[in-house]
Amino acid sequence: MAEVKLINVWKKFGEVTAVQDMSLHVKDGEFMILLGPSGCGKTTTLRMIAGLEEPTKGQIYVGDKLVADPEKGVFVPPKDRDIAMVFQSYALYPHMTVYDNIAFPLKLRKVPKQEIDRRVREVAEMLGLTELLKRKPRELSGGQRQRVALGRAIVRQPQVFLMDEPLSNLDAKLRVRMRAELKKLQKQLGVTTIYVTHDQVEAMTMGDRIAVINAGILQQVGTPDEVYNKPANVFVGGFIGSPAMNFLDASVVEDERGVWVDFGEFKLKLLEDQAEVLRELGYIGKEVIFGIRPEDLYDAMFAQVKIPGENMIRAMVDIVENLGSERIVHLRVGNLTFVGAFHAESMVKEGQEIDVVFDMKKVHIFDKKTEKAIF
Secondary structure: OOOOOEEEEEEEEEEEEEEHHHHHHHOOOOOEEOOOOOOOOOHHHHHHHHHOOOOOOOEEEEOOOOOOEEEHHHHHHHHOEEEEEEEOHHHOOOOOOOOHHHHHHHHHOOOOOOHHHHHHHHHHHHHOOHHHHHOHHHHOHHHHHHHHHHHHHOOOOOEEEEOOOOOOOOOOOHHHHHHHHHHHHHHOOEEEEEEEOOHHHHHHHHOOOOEEEEEEEEEEEOOOHHHOOOEEEEHHHHHHHOOEEEEEEEEEEEOOOOOEEEEOOEEEEOOOOHHHHHHHHHOOOOOOEEEEOOHHEHHHHOOOOOOOOEEEOOOOOOEEEEOOOOOEEEEEEOOOOEEEEEEEOOOOOOOOOOEEEEEEHHHHEOOOOOOOEEE
């Protein structure tokens, strides 16, 4: 097993910068998720680790071995990096059986036949493929093909697994099952794994840590709890969480009763420790971006702490989406719109005026210019 380190890595394609000054340390045995929208540079990062792309600048280490450094003229080819990659497209050989597909990388390395047979059958047992070893890929379902692709990677016993959106071709139900299977398998094998996805649910449920990337720039690295509860900036706050975090432009104002965020249509009173932070940093009288997650808004009927005029406002219900376990409620106050995720027993109706409570302990304030989190 091995750790993976990227130190100030850049990748340019002509005038286009795909990855910008990326520094990332993936610990030995860790399940690291690279998360971001399409075209953000996450697959390019994975391909540089694999050796399928050469960085323009910077250094990449796999274990203690320097595998890429353009300035020193170092570039270790993919076959010598002891890395196995699983692709979105499965990339199975259609003319080979499941057994031969899994065995193929071992045959290339001239591993003895008896050892190949033992390892293939061991991996097949682990992945529930024993009964399918004589079948060809066309005779398998999408989930079975994905397990064969995983088996081919596992059988090599590499130092690092690289996975590029391996579940995106599966239907929703199978994807949920495979997420759990993959996580369990990674823990069982203990192999350092770097997994690319644009699906924040996959990232939150599978990763030990998540590296959030946007426009080729690393935005934040942290545990699922850290990136969810303490987003580093507006992008991370909005990208992680479903429904997405509400963002409203506001001004920070102070009177004899305390410090408030003023939205024009209404005001909310901040807690004293939050007020102290904004005072110290000089934000009184300045514009900020106010963020709150839909699940931190409540129908007043179900709120534990409600203080009219401080954390409770009157809002119009525009749309109600009933998801069974909760209700997604689209709310409006004047020209301001935001979304709440209410308790399933909330019986609010479209066109109704209701009292909405903000959990002020859970609010996020971002700098208006930099979009970085203040708290």
